[in-house]
Amino acid sequence: MQVGIVGKPNVGKSTFFSAATMKIVDIANYPFTTIKPNHGIGHLKIRCACRSFDVTDNPGNSICLNGDRLIPVEIIDCAGLVPGAWQGRGLGNQFLDEIRKADALIHVIDASGGTDLEGRQVKIGTHDPLEDVKFLEHELTMWLYQIISRDWPKTIRRIEMLKENLIDILEERLSGLLIKKPHILSAVKNLELNTSSAGGWKEDDLIRLAGELIKASKPLIIAANKMDLPYSEENAKMLREMGYQVVPCSAEAELTLRRAHDKGFIDYNVGESTFNALKTDLTEDQRKVLEIIRNRVLFKFSSTGVQEVMNKAFFQLLKLIAVYPVEDAEHLSDHKGRILPDVFLVPDGTTARQFAYIIHTDLGESFLYAIDAHDKKRIGEEHPLKNGAVIKIVATKARM
Ligand SMILES: Nc1nc2c(ncn2[C@@H]2O[C@H](COP(=O)(O)OP(=O)(O)OP(=O)(O)O)[C@@H](O)[C@H]2O)c(=O)[nH]1
Ligand SMILES: [Mg+2]
Incomplete structure (x- = not known):
C-alpha cells in the first residue's frame, strides 16, 4: 500500500x-x-509487543527502538x-x-x-x-470525470446494445486507479443514481460520481x-x-x-x-x-x-492493523529462535485464516487454528485478529 x-x-x-x-x-x-x-520508505510507530511481554526482541522486517516498533511503509512525494x-x-x-x-x-x-x-x-x-x-x-474530481466521460458514449453503447452492467464496466475501466467495486457501489448509492438509466445521466451526474469515487477510493x-x-x-x-x-x-x-x-x-x-x-x-x-x-x-x-x-x-485512512506472526507462542519466536521478528500490516478485519494465507499460501491451505500468544487461547479460522496481536498459526504441515 x-x-x-x-x-x-x-x-x-x-x-x-x-x-x-x-x-x-x-x-x-x-x-x-x-x-x-520521490519514492521512499517512512515508518509507522507503535508500542512494540516486546513491552507488554517484557522480552528482548530480535526485529527482522521492522525496527524496535526503545520499545517502539517502527514499521516500514511506502510514501510518494x-x-x-x-x-x-x-x-x-x-x-x-x-x-x-x-x-x-x-x-x-x-x-x-x-x-x-x-x-x-x-x-x-x-x-x-x-x-x-x-x-x-x-x-x-x-x-x-475533474481528472477522474475526464477519464470517465472520455468513453462515456462507448460505455452507454455497451450497456444498451450488449446489455453489460455499468458497475462492471466502471470497475474494469477504473481498476488501474485502484477504484474497486465497493467504491463504485457506495458512490452510486450515496448519489441515488439509477444505473439502469445511465444513458440519461447528465454531465453534472458524472462530475458528482467522480467526486464520490475520489472520496471513497483516495x-x-x-x-x-x-x-x-x-x-x-x-x-x-x-x-x-x-x-x-x-x-x-x-x-x-x-x-x-x-x-x-x-x-x-x-x-x-x-x-x-x-x-x-x-x-x-x-x-x-x-x-x-x-x-x-x-x-x-x-x-x-x-x-x-x-x-x-x-x-x-495508514492506520485510520487505510484501516490497517499490525500483527506479529510467531512459530512458538510460548517463547514468541520464529523457527530460528528470533523473538518477535516480524510485524505485518494487514486490513482490519483480517481473520486468522486470511492471516495464514498472507504469511504463506501453504499455511493458509493447511490451517487448523491459531493461538493468541497473549492469553494462549485458540482462535478459529473466521475470527478477526486484533491490532497488536501476536499469533501462532497451527497447520497440518507445521511450517512457519
Ligand atoms: N516555516 C516553515 N517552513 C517550512 C516548513 N516545511 C517546509 N517549509 C519551507 O517551505 C518551502 C517549500 O518546501 P518544499 O518541501 O520544497 O515544498 P514542496 O511542497 O515540496 O514544493 P514543490 O516541490 O515546489 O511543490 C521551503 O522553503 C521549506 O523550507 C515548516 O514546517 N515551517
Ligand atoms: Mg517538492
Missing part, C-alpha cells in the same frame, strides 16, 4: 517526505522544486498541483499519474496562508487554506504544515471545525530534529514531545533554532505532527 503526499507547490511536501524518510531531496522556497516524484492540472497545466500529468497508484493521500497545506494557489510566496495570513482544500478536491488527511508560523493555528482549527481530518504539523521542525539527532547534537525519538541537547558546544544559532522548535512547535502541539500524520494515514 502506498500513500501519496500531495498539494499545491511550495507548501512543504518534500520537507515532509524528507523528514519521514530521511532521504535527501530538493527543498526550496519556490514552486515546482520537485518535478519527478508528488510534484505540486496547480489549478487546471487536470487539463495538463503545470506538472499536472506527472502528478495525476502518481495519484493513480496511491491508496490514500496526505494533503500538505501551508496553514500559515503564506503561499498563493500557484505556490508563490505571499504575506502570511493573506491566503485562505480552505481554498487549497477545495481546489485539490476539484482537481482530482481517503485523505490534511497535514496543516508550517505550524511554527503565525495564523496556522486558527486556520487548522477552522478546517477541523468544518469536518476535515487535520493534524497540525511542522515538517521543517521534524526534519531539523531528526538531522540534529543523527549528528549526535540531541537525543530525539520521532513523534515525541521533547528532546534533550547532548552537546554543550552548540553554536548560538543552533541553540536558537532548537529553542524555537521547542517553544513554537513541541510545547504548543506536543509533537511536530509528522509521525501522527503517517500513523493516521
Whole structure:
C-alpha cells in the first residue's frame, strides 16, 4: 500500500517526505522544486509487543527502538498541483499519474496562508487554506470525470446494445486507479443514481460520481504544515471545525530534529514531545533554532505532527492493523529462535485464516487454528485478529 503526499507547490511536501524518510531531496522556497516524484520508505510507530511481554526482541522486517516498533511503509512525494492540472497545466500529468497508484493521500497545506494557489510566496495570513482544500478536491474530481466521460458514449453503447452492467464496466475501466467495486457501489448509492438509466445521466451526474469515487477510493488527511508560523493555528482549527481530518504539523521542525539527532547534537525519538541537547558546544544559532522548535512547535502541539500524520494515514485512512506472526507462542519466536521478528500490516478485519494465507499460501491451505500468544487461547479460522496481536498459526504441515 502506498500513500501519496500531495498539494499545491511550495507548501512543504518534500520537507515532509524528507523528514519521514530521511532521504535527501530538493527543498526550496519556490514552486515546482520537485518535478519527478520521490519514492521512499517512512515508518509507522507503535508500542512494540516486546513491552507488554517484557522480552528482548530480535526485529527482522521492522525496527524496535526503545520499545517502539517502527514499521516500514511506502510514501510518494508528488510534484505540486496547480489549478487546471487536470487539463495538463503545470506538472499536472506527472502528478495525476502518481495519484493513480496511491491508496490514500496526505494533503500538505501551508496553514500559515503564506503561499498563493500557484505556490508563490505571499504575506502570511493573506491566503485562505480552505481554498487549497477545495481546489485539490476539484482537481482530482475533474481528472477522474475526464477519464470517465472520455468513453462515456462507448460505455452507454455497451450497456444498451450488449446489455453489460455499468458497475462492471466502471470497475474494469477504473481498476488501474485502484477504484474497486465497493467504491463504485457506495458512490452510486450515496448519489441515488439509477444505473439502469445511465444513458440519461447528465454531465453534472458524472462530475458528482467522480467526486464520490475520489472520496471513497483516495481517503485523505490534511497535514496543516508550517505550524511554527503565525495564523496556522486558527486556520487548522477552522478546517477541523468544518469536518476535515487535520493534524497540525511542522515538517521543517521534524526534519531539523531528526538531522540534529543523527549528528549526535540531541537525543530525539520521532513523534515525541521533547528532546534533550547532548552537546554543550552548540553554536548560538543552533541553540536558537532548537529553542524555537521547542517553544513554537513541541510545547504548543506536543509533537511536530509528522509521525501522527503517517500513523493516521495508514492506520485510520487505510484501516490497517499490525500483527506479529510467531512459530512458538510460548517463547514468541520464529523457527530460528528470533523473538518477535516480524510485524505485518494487514486490513482490519483480517481473520486468522486470511492471516495464514498472507504469511504463506501453504499455511493458509493447511490451517487448523491459531493461538493468541497473549492469553494462549485458540482462535478459529473466521475470527478477526486484533491490532497488536501476536499469533501462532497451527497447520497440518507445521511450517512457519
Ligand atoms: N516555516 C516553515 N517552513 C517550512 C516548513 N516545511 C517546509 N517549509 C519551507 O517551505 C518551502 C517549500 O518546501 P518544499 O518541501 O520544497 O515544498 P514542496 O511542497 O515540496 O514544493 P514543490 O516541490 O515546489 O511543490 C521551503 O522553503 C521549506 O523550507 C515548516 O514546517 N515551517
Ligand atoms: Mg517538492
